[in-house]
Amino acid sequence: MASAQSHCASSLSLIRRSEPSPHLAKIVLVKCPNNSWLGTKILTVKPQLSVCNRRPFAATVSFSLPTANPSRADSPGAEIPKWSSKAIKSFAMGELEARKLKYPTTGTEALLMGVLIEGTNVAAKFLRANGVTLFKVRDETVRLLGKADMFFFSPEHPRLTDEAQKALDWAVDTKLQSVDGGEITTVHIILGIWSEVDSPGHKILSTLGFNDEKAKELETSISKPGFKDD
Known part of the structure; x- marks a missing residue:
């Protein structure tokens, strides 16, 4: 009997020393009342699951796009123009496409692909109608910029190239100069x-047949009263 009690004590000590991580299932030791075997009270192990303390997932939603000159609308009477929801989504899709291609930056080619990936906006519809599709743009991008190293991983938000930033700033400045709101x-x-x-x-746009004439045709669409990006 002394041997059995010693075995029980050593087992209890072993279980206590191997206490699991708080993120795993906890083991709770419970004595069974007067449950004996060969005159020795035995110890039973009762599993008890614990809820892991996980950090809640938080999604960050941007309501604007990066600008190199945030004070451009500080002049009297000027208001900072807002981006359409489809423009913001297109920018996010462009960043994601740059990451998929494993590029270190988000360039004008990525912005172009983002607009086409969003797909439901006015610009995307116009481009597709004129033969500029996502697959063609992607192929031209790889041909022009090459393939990235297969072992390279893009940052979560690849920084904008100077040209891409200027393109976004051009959009803001053009809107500030317009009077249509x-x-x-x-x-x-x-x-x-x-x-x-x-x-x-x-x-890439030029290679796929886009030109100044088509740019002017696209520009006329946003000058119509009540224009919406869909």
Whole structure:
């Protein structure tokens, strides 16, 4: 009997020393009342699951796009124009596409792909109607910029290239100069890309048949009263 009691004590000590992580199931030791075997009270193990303390998932939603000159609307009577929801989503899709291609930056080519990935906006519909599709733009991007190293991983938010930032700033400045009010749209993003003549986005659009005439045709769509980006 002394041997059995000693075995029980050593087992209890072993279980206590191997106490699990708080993120795993906890083991609770419970004595069974007067439950004996060979005259020795035995110890039973009762599993008890614990709820892991997980940090709540938080999604960050941006209601604007990066600008190199946030004080541009500080002049009297000027208001900072707002971006349309589809323009913001297009920007996010462009960042994601840059990451998928494992590029270290978000360039004008990524902004262009983002507009096409969103797909339901006015600019995307116009581009597709004129033969500029996502697959063609993606192929031209790889041809122009090359494939990234397979072992390279892009940052969560690849920084904007100078050309991409200028394209977005062009969109903001153009909207500030207009008197029609409303939001900055995907059309402004495409026209901003087109204004950067040495950028990859401009070169890809030009290769796929986009030109100044089509840019003017696209620009007329945002001058209509009550224009919406859909």
